[in-house]
Amino acid sequence: MRDVRVSLVGFGVVGHGVVDVLSRKKKLLRDMGLNLKLVSVTDHTGTVLAEDGVDAEKILGERTLANVASSGMKGKEAISAIDSDLMIEVTPTNIVHGQPGLGHMEAALSGGKHVVTSNKGPLVVSYGKLKKLAEDNGVMLKFEATVGGTMPLISLVERTLVGNTINGIRGIFNGTCNYILTRMAEEGIPYTHALSEAQDLGIAEADPSYDVEGVDTAGKVVILANSLFGMDVKYSDVDVTGITGVTPEALALAKKRGYAIKLIGDVPALTVRPMLVPLGSPIAVSGTLNSAAIYTDLSGTITVTGLGAGSIETASAILTDIISIYRTKLIDAIF
């Protein structure tokens, strides 16, 4: 049995999902030979420390750690001080400077800890440097949950399709935009109506600009370009148009001609824009679903669809990344 000490930084929607999933999957992990212990959870208020593993039931009912924190340690200080093998980083995304996640990841990687994250910001701002830091310290940086939530895209390309040349990836990477466009097409309602419906349902933020202006999708395009296509690009290299200019009339006309209008991110073209997609095409998914078509030289086109967000769904991608780190280590040991 291999002991793995895990620290979690960020205790919001995804952080709660991670605590829940790690607790639920304890037996499965043990059956795989992993004794995974969540030894700390940190948010902006402090840290819960537990040598024998955090009591999930005790903290899952709390919105923040303010009432249950056993230490005032926060941020980089906590990451460096806590003895762990792996850090899960799930603080808010900032794609301009990458903080606070960038500092957290640098501290963990330089301290010899693997990093698993759903936080796009640090990867958009500094993928090359973080990757090098991981390599220099003999640890891994895994980020499946940053693109398409639970949709297995990065691991599919890196592992299952290894041996193929990937000519391109094109897809829907933002569930909020897809929901709005779907509702506009279904009901013939204007953008503003569909947006307020999405806000009422909690699918769109009060300030939706990050999603509807295409910023979130462009961040994902940068991550895919740098990690899967060996490119070295920044957010400003992506040509971005959001969905705010899409009208119900354009959607109706497209539909009449057999098309849907979807916000499509394209790598390596480095574009994000509303595009016509044939109705019935595997990537023309509805509602909050995400999708990606992977164009390969040997396997033709492979399409994946799945939930792009959600507490447990995103935690599922994080769990997969954790397991894959220790499986890779096992294979390394054999060779």
Ligand SMILES: NC(=O)c1ccc[n+]([C@@H]2O[C@H](COP(=O)([O-])OP(=O)(O)OC[C@H]3O[C@@H](n4cnc5c(N)ncnc54)[C@H](OP(=O)(O)O)[C@@H]3O)[C@@H](O)[C@H]2O)c1
């Ligand atoms: N939600 C999803 O379905 C989803 C899906 C895929 C990827 N993601 C990404 O995953 C990350 C987490 O998303 P989320 O929805 O869980 O966000 P969230 O609900 O806003 O949670 C973020 C957490 O990080 C905490 N935090 C903020 N600054 C911190 C700091 N300096 N040190 C420690 N903790 C800090 C926040 O505390 P306060 O709230 O008290 O400030 C909160 O607990 C984001 O980067 C997001 O883009 C989310």
